[in-house]
Amino acid sequence: MTLLRPPSSSPLATLGGFALGSALFFLVRGVGSALLPACEGHTVLALLPPLLLGPGGIALATSQLGRHPRWAALGFGMAISSLFPALAFGVGDISALRTVGCAGGYVVFGTPSGGRLPEVTVRPGETVEVTARPGGFAAALGPVKLSLQLPDAVLSAALDPASVPANTEATLRLSASATAPSQQYTLNVIAQQGERSAQGQLTVTVHP
Numbered sequence: 001m002t003l004l005r006p007p008s009s010s011p012l013a014t015l016g017g018f019a020l021g022s023a024l025f026f027l028v029r030g031v032g033s034a035l036l037p038a039c040e041g042h043t044v045l046a047l048l049p050p051l052l053l054g055p056g057g058i059a060l061a062t063s064q065l066g067r068h069p070r071w072a073a074l075g076f077g078m079a080i081s082s083l084f085p086a087l088a089f090g091v092g093d094i095s096a097l098r099t100v101g102c103a104g105g106y107v108v109f110g111t112p113s114g115g116r117l118p119e120v121t122v123r124p125g126e127t128v129e130v131t132a133r134p135g136g137f138a139a140a141l142g143p144v145k146l147s148l149q150l151p152d153a154v155l156s157a158a159l160d161p162a163s164v165p166a167n168t169e170a171t172l173r174l175s176a177s178a179t180a181p182s183q184q185y186t187l188n189v190i191a192q193q194g195e196r197s198a199q200g201q202l203t204v205t206v207h208p
Helices: 011-035 042-064 069-099
Strands: 106-110 119-122 127-135 144-149 155-160 170-176 183-193 196-206
Touching (some): 011 042, 042 069, 106 183, 119 170, 127 183, 127 196, 155 183
Parallel strands (some): 106 196, 119 196
Antiparallel strands (some): 127 170, 155 170, 183 196
């Protein structure tokens, strides 16, 4: 993207464009938040102002550059406002949607010490402990129920507890039978909160 340099003779116009763009952003954000139902349309609301202010401000600045310096500076100021506050607040709003349960649910596996765990290795006859944390669910809607889908009788597993608040870890105890062959398996943990559900997959490698 070509970086525009505001006309040096119009600093107040640049500041005015920034103030105008910021005011439009907060106006759209406030009205949209008040009118939109929970979780519906808020992602578009977060992305729309920076997408309009950025290209719109740059188009105004380039079309008026050299002819009307004040208008060009105004457009440059609006383009700046598309990055901050519009884009900065928009990214924060999208992150907040996942936290409050408006985005898709998910299940994260980890170690008891807090690290993330994409897969786990178990020896035949061994038992290991990992954690399973359901995320993307709304805490206000009650606990999340957890259940297991085991791929084969050579593996056994148990969740403790089987129902947890959103974004809270449960302990997953995983065992392989003493006669388990060396192979990779996929264990599924299903998280359910009302009608919403999510599924997490953990790769289990049985190796002597």
